[in-house]
Amino acid sequence: MSRLALIDWVLITALIWLALGIAGVFLAHRFTVISRVLFPLGAINSLVLAILSLVGLVSEMQELILPIGLPGLPFHLRLDALTSFFLFLLGAASAGISIYAAGYFRKSQSSVLGLQCLLYHAFLASMSFVLLANDGYAFMVAWETMALSSFFLVTAEHRHPEIRRAGYLYLLIAHIGSVAILLSFGLMAGSTGDYTFDAMRQFADGAFWRTTAFLLALVGFGAKAGILPLHVWLPEAHPAAPSPVSAMMSGVMLKTAIYGLLRVGFDLLHAHTWWWGLLLLLVGLATALFGVVFSAVQTDMKRLLAYSSIENIGLITLGMGLTLIFRAFGMTGFASLALTATLYHCLNHAFFKSLLFLSTGSVLHATGERNLGKLGGLIHQMPWVAWLALIGVLASAGLPPLNGFVSEWLLLQSFLFTPEVPHGYLNMLLPVFAAAIALIAALAGFTMVKFFGVVFLGQPREEKLAQARDASRLSRLGLLWLAAGCVLLGLMPNVIVSLLDPVMQLLIGFGRQLDARPENWLFLAPFYEERASYSPIIFFCGIVAMTLVSWLAVRRYFHSRAKRVPPWDCGFPLQTGRMQDTSEGYSQPIRRIFSPFFKRTRQHPSPFDAEPRYLSIVEDPFWYWLYLPVAWIVEQGTRVVDFLQRGRIAIYLLYSFATLITLLVLTRG
Amino acid sequence: MTPAIILSDALGGQLINLCAAIMLLLGFAMLAQRRILSLINLFMLQGAVLFTSTVIVAYTTHQSHLYWSAGLTLTLKVIALPYILHRLIRKLSVKWDVETILNIPTTMLVGIALVVVAFNVAQPISQLSGTIMRATIGIALACVLLSFLMMITRSKAVPQVIAFLAMENGLFFAATSATYGMPMVVELGIALDVMVGMVIFGVFFFQIRQQFDSLDIRHMERIKEE
Numbered sequence: 015m016s017r018l019a020l021i022d023w024v025l026i027t028a029l030i031w032l033a034l035g036i037a038g039v040f041l042a043h044r045f046t047v048i049s050r051v052l053f054p055l056g057a058i059n060s061l062v063l064a065i066l067s068l069v070g071l072v073s074e075m076q077e078l079i080l081p082i083g084l085p086g087l088p089f090h091l092r093l094d095a096l097t098s099f100f101l102f103l104l105g106a107a108s109a110g111i112s113i114y115a116a117g118y119f120r121k122s123q124s125s126v127l128g129l130q131c132l133l134y135h136a137f138l139a140s141m142s143f144v145l146l147a148n149d150g151y152a153f154m155v156a157w158e159t160m161a162l163s164s165f166f167l168v169t170a171e172h173r174h175p176e177i178r179r180a181g182y183l184y185l186l187i188a189h190i191g192s193v194a195i196l197l198s199f200g201l202m203a204g205s206t207g208d209y210t211f212d213a214m215r216q217f218a219d220g221a222f223w224r225t226t227a228f229l230l231a232l233v234g235f236g237a238k239a240g241i242l243p244l245h246v247w248l249p250e251a252h253p254a255a256p257s258p259v260s261a262m263m264s265g266v267m268l269k270t271a272i273y274g275l276l277r278v279g280f281d282l283l284h285a286h287t288w289w290w291g292l293l294l295l296l297v298g299l300a301t302a303l304f305g306v307v308f309s310a311v312q313t314d315m316k317r318l319l320a321y322s323s324i325e326n327i328g329l330i331t332l333g334m335g336l337t338l339i340f341r342a343f344g345m346t347g348f349a350s351l352a353l354t355a356t357l358y359h360c361l362n363h364a365f366f367k368s369l370l371f372l373s374t375g376s377v378l379h380a381t382g383e384r385n386l387g388k389l390g391g392l393i394h395q396m397p398w399v400a401w402l403a404l405i406g407v408l409a410s411a412g413l414p415p416l417n418g419f420v421s422e423w424l425l426l427q428s429f430l431f432t433p434e435v436p437h438g439y440l441n442m443l444l445p446v447f448a449a450a451i452a453l454i455a456a457l458a459g460f461t462m463v464k465f466f467g468v469v470f471l472g473q474p475r476e477e478k479l480a481q482a483r484d485a486s487r488l489s490r491l492g493l494l495w496l497a498a499g500c501v502l503l504g505l506m507p508n509v510i511v512s513l514l515d516p517v518m519q520l521l522i523g524f525g526r527q528l529d530a531r532p533e534n535w536l537f538l539a540p541f542y543e544e545r546a547s548y549s550p551i552i553f554f555c556g557i558v559a560m561t562l563v564s565w566l567a568v569r570r571y572f573h574s575r576a577k578r579v580p581p582w583d584c585g586f587p588l589q590t591g592r593m594q595d596t597s598e599g600y601s602q603p604i605r606r607i608f609s610p611f612f613k614r615t616r617q618h619p620s621p622f623d624a625e626p627r628y629l630s631i632v633e634d635p636f637w638y639w640l641y642l643p644v645a646w647i648v649e650q651g652t653r654v655v656d657f658l659q660r661g662r663i664a665i666y667l668l669y670s671f672a673t674l675i676t677l678l679v680l681t682r683g
Numbered sequence: 684m685t686p687a688i689i690l691s692d693a694l695g696g697q698l699i700n701l702c703a704a705i706m707l708l709l710g711f712a713m714l715a716q717r718r719i720l721s722l723i724n725l726f727m728l729q730g731a732v733l734f735t736s737t738v739i740v741a742y743t744t745h746q747s748h749l750y751w752s753a754g755l756t757l758t759l760k761v762i763a764l765p766y767i768l769h770r771l772i773r774k775l776s777v778k779w780d781v782e783t784i785l786n787i788p789t790t791m792l793v794g795i796a797l798v799v800v801a802f803n804v805a806q807p808i809s810q811l812s813g814t815i816m817r818a819t820i821g822i823a824l825a826c827v828l829l830s831f832l833m834m835i836t837r838s839k840a841v842p843q844v845i846a847f848l849a850m851e852n853g854l855f856f857a858a859t860s861a862t863y864g865m866p867m868v869v870e871l872g873i874a875l876d877v878m879v880g881m882v883i884f885g886v887f888f889f890q891i892r893q894q895f896d897s898l899d900i901r902h903m904e905r906i907k908e909e
Contacts, residue, residue, distance in 0.1 A: 663843070664784055664835050664836070664838070667831070667834055667835045668835055670831075671828075671831050671832070671835060674828075674831070675800065675828075678800070678804040678824075679800070679804060681804075682803065682804045682806075682807065
């Protein structure tokens with residue numbers, strides 16, 4: 015028996031996922047088997063995939079042709095550095111999510127559990143096929159499987175009309191995206207009619223067609239990633255889905271769209287046009303700013319996280335745009351720095367956003383509440399979830415020594431090299447982007463303080479919160495895995511950066527841009543150590559030492575015994591949980607400052623109202639600017655066609671009959 | 684060329700023309716028929732004629748695969764489908780097709796016009812085709828169009844299905860006359876289609892009747908979305 019190549023093993027892990035899913039259907043009524051055996055096995059499989067893809071990062075590119083699908087159209091698969099990196103992201107993040115799901119679905123007695131097990135694992139397998147695909151056909155098949163399986167996961171509780179609505183919106187935008195991707199592939203394959211990526215790499219038609227293909231890919235992958243203005247499905251679909259699914263969609267699925275954009279833009283089209291980069295910067299900035307401002311004013315914790323995902327996708331897009339600009343001007347070193355920051359942020363976001371979504375899942379599971387206005391003080395009932403969520407919150411806010419800081423710092427560092435871009439206007443424009451990123455990072459911090467403070471700190475706002483229970487053991491394990499990822503990714507940037515090196519070689523053709531040599535393991539420095547360097551470990555030790563010293567000092571010099579008082583009552587004896595600062599109150603300044611962003615409906619009670627009610631609804635203006643007009647146009651159009659629909663079979667038959675006769679007569683003439 | 688074969692060829696041509704004429708006649712008979720039972724019998728008869736003509740073509744031209752097609756026609760359209768239809772109407776206990784959308788004489792007039800159109804349209808195809816049956820292409824097309832017309836003018840579900848199956852007969856006849864039959868794969872596919880279609884229609888009939896207590900498809904107008 016010949017030895018299996020690495021790509022075969024990767025393929026086998028995807029097939030194991032599929033097999034686990036099918037097993038779930040056959041064991042549909044044995045709930046404990048599904049949650050105790052199948053999901054943990056899936057998690058182990060994820061770990062195996064993560065390890066395999068680490069090997070894939072450092073080994074040679076491998077290709078494989080699978081003789082399935084249509085006759086004459088086999089599936090081409092390829093495992094290269096870019097694929098390996100995203101497979102690592104998929105495996106590492108899904109390991110935590112799957113083990114969490116095992117605990118999350120533990121109590122579920124619903125008959126759809128088997129089906130969910132199938133869809134969940136099919137979702138995972140289709141994502142790894144998306145990453146492996148090396149021709150347009152296989153890619154689209156996997157892409158659509160991914161969209162459909164996630165759609166059915168989102169609409170798991172389809173009896174609620176708002177969930178059906180969210181699912182419909184998701185499916186609609188996913189289809190618009192798929193059509194755009196298909197057209198883009200069609201353009202690139204058009205000259206040869208060959209849909210393999212190898213053939214598309216040779217695509218050399220004029221600048222116009224290359225740009226069209228790129229723009230179509232941007233629309234298509236943007237729809238999946240949640241880039242403005244195709245983001246509206248994200249805040250609807252994420253709260254609708256079960257929490258492990260939201261974590262998977264936000265943490266991993268959005269990254270497959272980023273992968274697609276990188277694959278098409280950098281690998282297939284060899285982007286060298288600087289204004290493509292500027293375009294990416296502009297949409298990225300708009301997306302990030304929009305996302306962070308909206309996430310700051312949300313009152314539903316999952317919607318808050320969904321908007322925060324939009325923000326992070328915006329940051330990633332900004333990084334890609336900057337990479338494109340550097341690359342277009344031949345500054346490959348800076349380009350690979352910016353791309354490193356981008357990919358690093360993808361990985362970080364996969365970890366911290368999954369962690370946060372899973373924490374909200376635990377809170378939702380324990381309290382049945384998503385509304386921030388009805389939570390609070392949960393750190394006492396749910397210490398595990400609260401402390402692990404704190405790590406995710408700090409990472410998401412971009413604080414050192416956690417992972418979010420490293421990638422944002424690298425991104426800002428790469429923006430600091432923009433004065434060397436040999437283009438006057440860009441030179442003036444790019445610092446504005448850097449400043450905006452700083453603003454976005456600050457607002458993200460604000461949002462995360464609000465998220466953590468309102469959910470876990472203070473006093474409970476509702477009576478029933480006292481009954482909340484901490485997450486189950488398996489769920490804790492999942493959270494712990496992701497939190498450990500956040501910490502390790504933050505403490506070992508040099509390892510990650512050197513792992514990313516093969517991807518740089520592949521996409522930019524230039525690696526080793528960062529001073530990440532083994533002998534310099536302590537410091538991460540882009541290009542020159544004199545200019546800027548960062549050592550998370552020293553920073554971490556500093557923080558620990560400071561905390562220790564102050565704690566000891568307090569212990570030593572504090573004059574009386576510590577006493578416990580209700581938190582956040584400002585020393586006022588008649589304060590109740592309802593009188594604390596709320597999420598609305600806390601984000602009021604943001605609502606004021608960024609009011610042009612929102613479409614607001616407000617209703618203030620009069621001072622003499624016996625039963626005062628305060629109402630404030632913040633809506634997405636894109637509904638009114640873009641979606642409702644388009645829906646109106648479509649509706650008017652269908653009204654025109656509607657009179658053909660008489661509902662009588664005879665009339666429908668007559669239509670075909672008339673068509674047939676007309677065609678026959680026409681061909682005769 | 685021995686005289687025997689030439690004679691056989693000529694005789695074959697004559698016989699095929701005869702079959703074609705009978706097909707057309709049966710097509711008109713079905714168009715005019717209001718009783719469902721007779722309609723099924725006519726359909727069976729049409730299948731039998733189709734089988735005969737296919738066998739004759741196979742024999743005169745030595746196309747052995749046409750025997751397979753003929754066998755399929757025999758089992759499906761002469762035996763299986765009429766049997767299923769008989770059982771269906773016994774179960775559903777419908778005997779009469781009460782009214783048509785157009786009255787019968789008008790339908791017949793329209794049918795004649797269709798035959799003229801069909802012959803006119805089929806002329807260039809007949810000239811291109813080199814088979815011994817090329818004169819019958821017009822008739823085959825006319826059969827298709829007549830069945831189509833029948834499907835439009837009937838208001839009950841069962842006659843519509845019979846019309847649909849008769850249209851398939853016409854298509855099959857057109858295929859044998861223009862090109863000595865389609866490739867075997869295609870024919871098998873169509874046969875399967877007809878079978879599956881029949882099953883679906885069978886289920887469908889019962890559903891319609893359960894919903895509306897009648898097989899009148901005009902009730903289906905109610906389920907149109909407003």
